[in-house]
Amino acid sequence: MHYYRLIVFTIILFSVVTCYGEHVADSTERQHAELSKAALSNDMLQIYSSKLCMDNSMLTINHLHTVLYPKLGTLEYNIDGNVTLQEKVILKTVISVYGLAIISRQIDLCSLNQKGICPLRPGRIDIKGTYKIPQNVIEKIPKPIFVIPNLDLEVDFLLYNHGDTELLKELACVQVHVTNNKTVTNVYAFWITAALSISILLASIYALCWGYTLTNTYLLFTVYTLFAHIQGTAMLRMLTLPIISSMVQSWIINYQWSLGTIPSRYVQGVADWYVLATSTYPFNHMEAASFINPERYRLSSDETLNVKAEEIDTNKITLMASETMKYLGAHRYAFREDFISSNIFVTSIITLASLIVVTLIFLNAVIISINIMIKIPHNSKFNYIGFLGRNYTRIIKANLFRVLLILFPPIVLISVSEFNCKSSPALLVDAVVIFAIALLLLLYAVYRLFIQARKSKRTYGTVKYSLFVDDQFVAKYGLLFLQFKSSCYWWLLVQVVYGFAKPFSISMSLFNGKLGVTALFVTELIYSLCSYIFQPYISHRMNQVHFLVHGVTVLHLFFFFFLLTLSRHLKS
Structure with missing residues (x-):
């Protein structure tokens, strides 16, 4: 019997099953409702997270959730952020696919003739609503974007002073990740x-x-x-x-x-008990998801994942605004996969x-x-x-x-x-x-x-x-x-x-x-x-x-x- 064929066949089988599988898992009622809409429209683009791409950004996003249903022609958005700017600005948008910048556009916000953005004023941004998008605009979006699994599409929003025509000094930088909810995870x-x-x-x-x-x-x-x-x-x-x-x-x-590292309620319960019994409180980072955006992080000079907490005050833990939680390697994996680090x-x-x-x-x-x-x-x-x-x-x-x-x-x-x-x-x-x-x-x-x-x-x-x-x-x-x-x-x-x-x-x-x-x-x-x-x-x-x-x-x-x-x- 040619046993080596068993090895090659098994590895090929792993690759085929893995690469062509699709699995979409969401937990909240709001996400289930969105998936129901997506089932009707088949395709969707979603922005669910943001991160700062510079230190001392004058624009921060606390919560961001935007969904585009192309066949329904609707855009649902919910944005919560803060601005510390008080001046006229130029917005530069850079679209990157798999790390490569493919589109770069800039626009003077004053040219839009919209109140509140020319000039920008310090304060909180809280925008919710639904916007109807013309079909001729949707048709310009490439079709593969809706079907490629694990779409690695990111959009950078950079703000510059209105007088900085050469765009030399950034005032703010926010990066959002775009997904179509299709994945090779199975x-x-x-x-x-x-x-x-x-x-x-x-x-x-x-x-x-x-x-x-x-x-x-x-x-x-x-x-x-x-x-x-x-x-x-x-x-x-x-x-x-x-x-x-x-x-x-x-x-x-x-x-x-x-x-x-298999998520299991029973095993997690045993692990929680053991950590408690040894005098360290097991803080589940995902419990704070209702207080902070778990995806809101910045890439600092040491390339670590930092989660900024404005202020979290629960019966279990209090984090002050000056505190930064750093997660590296296996512990960053634990944070993202709902493990306790x-x-x-x-x-x-x-x-x-x-x-x-x-x-x-x-x-x-x-x-x-x-x-x-x-x-x-x-x-x-x-x-x-x-x-x-x-x-x-x-x-x-x-x-x-x-x-x-x-x-x-x-x-x-x-x-x-x-x-x-x-x-x-x-x-x-x-x-x-x-x-x-x-x-x-x-x-x-x-x-x-x-x-x-x-x-x-x-x-x-x-x-x-x-x-x-x-x-x-x-x-x-x-x-x-x-x-x-x-x-x-x-x-x-x-x-x-x-x-x-x-x-x-x-x-x-x-x-x-x-x-x-x-x-x-x-x-x-x-x-x-x-x-x-x-x-x-x-x-x-x-x-x-x-x-x-x-x-x-x-x-x-x-x-x-x-x-x-x-x-x-x-x-x-």
């Missing part, structure tokens, strides 16, 4: 990718218990390769970057399950621990079923039960080592992220302990592997005997190295180092976005080159697929990050 893709990956993991356990060594070896390779690809993709969303393409963000959401670590650990429990339950269920079948007449051919009986506890430990190696990258990522979070001291201790245990266990397994190989080399003149013939050693550690050639048993150490370096590079972006991205690219490039040079797997096709998957990841990082640098999406 709840079915989310669970299908999770089910397929976990099913392959369980299939490898089944093959191991029945003694299908070669099948188990190929499935081991498949599991490691798929999880490395999925986890590596999911981690990109936790990079500390000023802007990541909205389509890329939505695409990556389909893989977030691999990091354990201080317990994303707890949520992820609970989910990953649940996966370990599921694998152990499945392993024991298979072993019990084999014990039952062996007692059935005419089933005496199942002689492998003797190996299971002699090495039952070792096989349990082997599966724990395997799952730990698979889950090591997300453990590193969320643990290091927790080191930079001012939350409960107990959570910090938990992060240190869990990270240390995971790292020490894997290093211990690597140490035992090297000691066994050296002993075999010294006694028998080859590493093959003790590594691949010793039943007890194979039962306990075999799942970590059986997929490697005997001459490349040391590749396990490379996998552990790679599993640490990649998430650690992403964590580095908390302090310097460009440095973290560069370290991530270099790590992936070195690993791919080493896998091509040493060809560590037992099958030539395994090596080809392994290099292909990681080579694609390198190209992905190159085009995604370095081309974004050219379009000024990535700044130091």
Whole structure:
């Protein structure tokens, strides 16, 4: 059976399901009403958030919600903001698609002959209403704008003094994001990718218990390769970057399950209780959504996400106007996905621990079923039960080592992220302990592997005997190295180092976005080159697929990050 085809087919299936899925999820009654209108008109354009694109802007937007229904010919708008200007101004509008400015227009507001805008006066702006747009104006809007998923369309509004004809000094700058409510995020893709990956993991356990060594070896390779690809993709969303393409963000959401960051009321409740019990109040940032616009932020000089709170006074927390909440990396992800920043670590650990429990339950269920079948007449051919009986506890430990190696990258990522979070001291201790245990266990397994190989080399003149013939050693550690050639048993150490370096590079972006991205690219490039040079797997096709998957990841990082640098999406 050509197992390599299974890997390629699965990755292609992931891509197809992910890229062509559509899922629209809204929570408020107002948004549901808008979706009902959109269902009648099929198409819509919506502006739901704004951000300041300069410091000390004289125009700020507290709340912005505007929806255009082209087939109905209506524009609904609700704008709440503040102006500190008292002069005549020129408005410049810049429309950007995927980071590239395509249209730039300027207009003298006095030429509109509208009261209140010539000149502008300090005060509050509060505008609500519905506007009927002529059909000939709507027809000028390109049709693809209404159908492209995760439309990355932004409009910058810049104000200049009326006498500044060369537009040299900006008085205000506000940027709004335009969406058509179509996305590649798909709840079915989310669970299908999770089910397929976990099913392959369980299939490898089944093959191991029945003694299908070669099948188990190929499935081991498949599991490691798929999880490395999925986890590596999911981690990109936790990079500390000023802007990541909205389509890329939505695409990556389909893989977030691999990091354990699955929203669940029960898990969130447990995490809330734990944080409360350790003397830190779990503030859900989204609870403040009715008081502040969660998307109202500015890009400061250090490229962090800052949420300005004018004043929030509830029974739980009071934030004064001078306070700025900063969210970076994993905590920015927690803010945007309605997690509590201080317990994303707890949520992820609970989910990953649940996966370990599921694998152990499945392993024991298979072993019990084999014990039952062996007692059935005419089933005496199942002689492998003797190996299971002699090495039952070792096989349990082997599966724990395997799952730990698979889950090591997300453990590193969320643990290091927790080191930079001012939350409960107990959570910090938990992060240190869990990270240390995971790292020490894997290093211990690597140490035992090297000691066994050296002993075999010294006694028998080859590493093959003790590594691949010793039943007890194979039962306990075999799942970590059986997929490697005997001459490349040391590749396990490379996998552990790679599993640490990649998430650690992403964590580095908390302090310097460009440095973290560069370290991530270099790590992936070195690993791919080493896998091509040493060809560590037992099958030539395994090596080809392994290099292909990681080579694609390198190209992905190159085009995604370095081309974004050219379009000024990535700044130091």
